[in-house]
Amino acid sequence: MSQSLVLSPRECQGKTWHPPQDLAFAQHRALIPLHAGELAKAAAAMPLSAVKEGREWRLVGVCGLEGGHNLFIRQGQWLGHYRPEWLVSWPFEIVSVGEKGLVAFDRDSGLLAEGGQAGEESAEPFFDDQGQMTEAVATRVEALKAAYRKQQTTQKALQALAKAKVLTPWPETLRSQLGLSIEGLHMVDEKALAQLDDGAFLSLRKAQALPIAYALNLSIPQTHLLVRLARMNPAQAEAPETLDSFFGDDDEEFSFDFDS
Numbered sequence: 001m002s003q004s005l006v007l008s009p010r011e012c013q014g015k016t017w018h019p020p021q022d023l024a025f026a027q028h029r030a031l032i033p034l035h036a037g038e039l040a041k042a043a044a045a046m047p048l049s050a051v052k053e054g055r056e057w058r059l060v061g062v063c064g065l066e067g068g069h070n071l072f073i074r075q076g077q078w079l080g081h082y083r084p085e086w087l088v089s090w091p092f093e094i095v096s097v098g099e100k101g102l103v104a105f106d107r108d109s110g111l112l113a114e115g116g117q118a119g120e121e122s123a124e125p126f127f128d129d130q131g132q133m134t135e136a137v138a139t140r141v142e143a144l145k146a147a148y149r150k151q152q153t154t155q156k157a158l159q160a161l162a163k164a165k166v167l168t169p170w171p172e173t174l175r176s177q178l179g180l181s182i183e184g185l186h187m188v189d190e191k192a193l194a195q196l197d198d199g200a201f202l203s204l205r206k207a208q209a210l211p212i213a214y215a216l217n218l219s220i221p222q223t224h225l226l227v228r229l230a231r232m233n234p235a236q237a238e239a240p241e242t243l244d245s246f247f248g249d250d251d252e253e254f255s256f257d258f259d260s
Helices: 036-043 135-163 172-178 190-194 198-206 210-218 220-232
Strands: 004-006 015-017 031-033 048-053 056-062 092-097 100-106 112-114 167-169 186-188
Touching (some): 004 092, 036 048, 036 135, 036 210, 048 135, 048 186, 056 135, 135 167, 135 198, 186 190, 186 210, 198 210, 210 220
Antiparallel strands (some): 015 112, 031 056, 048 056, 092 100, 167 186
16 A cells, blocks of 8 residues: 555645556566456466465466566567456556555556656646546546456455365476476366365355366466567567467477376
8 A cells, every 4th residue: 555546636636647658567577467357368368377475366367487578568569369457457456455445556657747847748637627537547447446346256266266275386397398487376286176075166166266267277278379479579579460470370389298
């Protein structure tokens, strides 16, 4: 909370912000937040993982092989077939305070400005003279609110998977083949899932955890995109509009041994 500006006419008085011009703000984030509502499209476009942040489990899209480098972003443009919703609403976020969620602005984004400063012509207010959110702010806030319940459901589902002890780290054989240095990535142990008794399995179904469990593992073959991007998308290369120009004629396949 100390680094978040809560959105209210009083808190935002005299403050303005700069809307992101592109996606360069995420080029150093190898893990991008996702929620269960994005499973179908995201799992077909990038590898997914469960990661633990503090005491909470999160669903993320794995967008790099090492921390600090998002392979899907080049020159501020997204190269993949699916763009995560988080990229649309940033730097706005919902901060949980007890049972409530407060809409806030990330002070560390570098996009916060004091109104009336010289050279701030491109900055926009958070609220108008009547205390109503401006259109640019309201659009992002509505997207956040729509995703908030899905994010809560996602976290509860992941917690259920963790409680059932079916989450397992990505295999070392996979990490080695990828040259992956990011720690803490988890998938589902399919053997452990199959061996659950009926009560435990039903609990996962009630927690809406099964679609996430299946999507985590079904997305693993998408790691080939990371390998190819790392090899075929050097730092100074001009960004293509989509991944089609990267992979359309590349028939190379990768195989992974998940039993090791």
